[in-house]
Amino acid sequence: MWYYVDPYLLPLFGLTGVRGLDGLIGTFLLALFVVVIGEFTISLVFRANRKHLDKLNSNLKKYSDLSQEALRRGDETSYKALNKQANDAYGHVFFNKFGLSAAALWPIFFALDWMQPHFAESGISIPFYPSGAHYVVVFLICYILARIVFGRLKRHLPYFKGQYEMLRSYDQEGRPPGDGKR
Amino acid sequence: MKQTGSFRKWSLILLVVSAFAWAGANSLWAQTPPAAPAQPPAPAEQKPAEAKPKLVGSDLGLPAKLGVEIAKAPEGKGKGQIDTTAPRGVFGVPGAPQPSSILIFLWAVWVGWVFSTVGAFGGIMAGVGHMTVYGLGDYVRTFRDTAPGLNKTLTDSIRTSNQFLVGLSSIVSVVNYLKSKRMSWPLGLALGAGSIVGAYLAASLTGGKVSFSQYQGWFGVFVLVVGFVLIYELTPKGQAGKKAAKAASQAFEKTVKEKADIESAGVTLKSFSITKSTMTFFGTDFSFNPIAAFFGGVVIAAISAFIGVGGGFLYVPYLTSIVGLPMFVVAGTSALAVLISMITSITTYINVAGAGMDWALVGTQLVGVFIGSMVGPRTAKYIPEKWLKLLFIVLALYVGIGYFSRGFFGRSWVPM
Numbered sequence: 001m002w003y004y005v006d007p008y009l010l011p012l013f014g015l016t017g018v019r020g021l022d023g024l025i026g027t028f029l030l031a032l033f034v035v036v037i038g039e040f041t042i043s044l045v046f047r048a049n050r051k052h053l054d055k056l057n058s059n060l061k062k063y064s065d066l067s068q069e070a071l072r073r074g075d076e077t078s079y080k081a082l083n084k085q086a087n088d089a090y091g092h093v094f095f096n097k098f099g100l101s102a103a104a105l106w107p108i109f110f111a112l113d114w115m116q117p118h119f120a121e122s123g124i125s126i127p128f129y130p131s132g133a134h135y136v137v138v139f140l141i142c143y144i145l146a147r148i149v150f151g152r153l154k155r156h157l158p159y160f161k162g163q164y165e166m167l168r169s170y171d172q173e174g175r176p177p178g179d180g181k182r
Numbered sequence: 183m184k185q186t187g188s189f190r191k192w193s194l195i196l197l198v199v200s201a202f203a204w205a206g207a208n209s210l211w212a213q214t215p216p217a218a219p220a221q222p223p224a225p226a227e228q229k230p231a232e233a234k235p236k237l238v239g240s241d242l243g244l245p246a247k248l249g250v251e252i253a254k255a256p257e258g259k260g261k262g263q264i265d266t267t268a269p270r271g272v273f274g275v276p277g278a279p280q281p282s283s284i285l286i287f288l289w290a291v292w293v294g295w296v297f298s299t300v301g302a303f304g305g306i307m308a309g310v311g312h313m314t315v316y317g318l319g320d321y322v323r324t325f326r327d328t329a330p331g332l333n334k335t336l337t338d339s340i341r342t343s344n345q346f347l348v349g350l351s352s353i354v355s356v357v358n359y360l361k362s363k364r365m366s367w368p369l370g371l372a373l374g375a376g377s378i379v380g381a382y383l384a385a386s387l388t389g390g391k392v393s394f395s396q397y398q399g400w401f402g403v404f405v406l407v408v409g410f411v412l413i414y415e416l417t418p419k420g421q422a423g424k425k426a427a428k429a430a431s432q433a434f435e436k437t438v439k440e441k442a443d444i445e446s447a448g449v450t451l452k453s454f455s456i457t458k459s460t461m462t463f464f465g466t467d468f469s470f471n472p473i474a475a476f477f478g479g480v481v482i483a484a485i486s487a488f489i490g491v492g493g494g495f496l497y498v499p500y501l502t503s504i505v506g507l508p509m510f511v512v513a514g515t516s517a518l519a520v521l522i523s524m525i526t527s528i529t530t531y532i533n534v535a536g537a538g539m540d541w542a543l544v545g546t547q548l549v550g551v552f553i554g555s556m557v558g559p560r561t562a563k564y565i566p567e568k569w570l571k572l573l574f575i576v577l578a579l580y581v582g583i584g585y586f587s588r589g590f591f592g593r594s595w596v597p598m
Contacts, residue, residue, distance in 0.1 A: 001542075045552070045556065049556060052560065102294075102548055102551055102552030102555065103552045105548060106545050106548040106549045106552065107545070108545070109541040109542065109544045109545030109548060110541065110542060110545045112539075112541040113540075113541035113542040113545065116245070116274075116539075116541060117243070120245040120246075121243075121245065134533075136532070
């Protein structure tokens with residue numbers, strides 16, 4: 001399956017000709033590619049599910065506000081019932097976020113599947129470890145670095161900029177953009 | 183407050199790094215040398231009357247211990263033999279089952295659906311997928327007598343694949359709970375340290391030593407236990423037990439709704455000693471013994487690593503009933519312990535026990551899991567919760583009895 005991909009990916013592991021650097025640069029670029037694919041998938045899934053996610057967040061806010069009102073009026077029975085509803089709504093929001101995050105992680109395993117036949121035996125030469133480090137460890141370290149780099153870059157990138165703003169508003173407010181103030 | 187946040191971050195980093203380190207940093211970094219071709223038996227050992235089957239004699243390019251055990255397996259087209267000319271299947275083994283990507287994907291959608299509706303039972307369904315639906319169990323079992331080492335190594339690969347799917351959800355959970363400050367750090371650190379020890383011991387002591395039948399039998403026992411827990415939860419006594427935890431959760435909800443300072447509303451450490459740690463959560467003190475938490479982590483992580491599951495099903499009752507914490511904090515703390523034990527056992531299985539991984543299999547399953555977890559919350563609302571629990575009780579008893587009998591007695595007591 002990876003036969004057709006090799007001509008595109010293998011050159012990434014020989015950009016400088018310096019043993020020790022090539023492996024690291026190649027793995028980092030592959031990890032960056034994986035991060036971009038993951039973020040792109042998130043954006044698609046998010047767009048497809050936005051209406052549903054908005055509804056879940058609105059439900060959460062609605063039940064939270066209602067239970068607060070019940071508390072103010074001293075109606076303990078209603079408060080408990082509404083609180084349970086808000087708790088359930090939180091569960092739904094949480095699992096949707098789990099789905100979104102899984103959308104970002106799946107390309108990692110296809111990248112490791114490509115790396116396995118190429119680097120499982122020889123390892124990847126990196127600075128201070130020229131004899132070859134385990135490909136999974138090198139990839140995971142590069143993946144974390146790539147996520148940090150992309151996290152800083154995406155707010156300036158045309159497609160991902162809008163996505164970044166939208167997700168940030170969800171993270172900060174736990175509700176759809178424009179649906180009330182903090 | 184910022185210092186506390188920094189301490190928490192560094193504590194988490196320290197725990198994760200410790201998990202890697204404990205799991206055998208040297209073996210993790212260093213490359214396993216290519217498997218040496220299997221040596222033909224010494225002439226003196228050969229019995230002239232018996233025709234020894236020809237061995238594969240090469241690792242066939244497969245990594246680590248998997249390659250070593252493949253080289254020792256008999257070559258041929260029969261059961262319990264490696265057909266070196268056959269197309270490569272799961273884990274890159276020639277002649278191994280090649281479940282179609284559609285089947286893998288669809289089963290993973292179901293697993294994701296279960297994760298998002300019933301929770302822990304998703305892990306059981308992931309195991310059923312590997313062992314039964316994809317046909318790996320029947321294939322691995324054929325090597326029981328012909329190549330016991332390969333049988334055990336492939337069993338480790340199945341255990342590790344199970345853990346990947348279950349553990350990935352804990353990564354996401356930990357991040358979410360960290361953001362919402364639903365984490366008890368002193369308890370998380372004590373449990374996490376115990377988890378590292380337990381998961382490492384279980385994976386290193388049992389890796390390469392458990393046959394598939396034994397594993398299937400124990401998995402069956404685990405599924406039966408989960409089934410009985412589900413039955414208990416439906417009883418009036420089980421329902422009443424949840425009320426105490428709900429009370430503290432409501433206190434949290436109340437404070438959030440009154441727009442109190444959420445930053446100060448999380449769990450705060452009041453005092454800490456090696457035998458007693460006290461934390462405050464919404465004005466109520468909770469005390470626990472860090473040593474007891476450590477050994478709790480050791481036992482739970484060891485069981486989880488052996489079975490190849492996350493362990494949340496054990497951490498949660500442990501934290502609520504023994505430590506007495508409210509569910510709002512338990513969810514996050516148990517997710518952290520699951521993550522630590524998962525990292526430890528997976529790295530140990532791969533590096534110390536030499537389990538091979540089929541990354542594409544995990545990747546395809548993950549795509550299915552995220553689609554299933556999207557579909558789950560939307561569709562589950564059409565099925566009453568009680569019906570859903572009854573369905574999973576029936577499934578748990580069926581799978582549990584089937585695996586238990588097949589694993590320990592050689593034949594299934596229910597059609598499988």
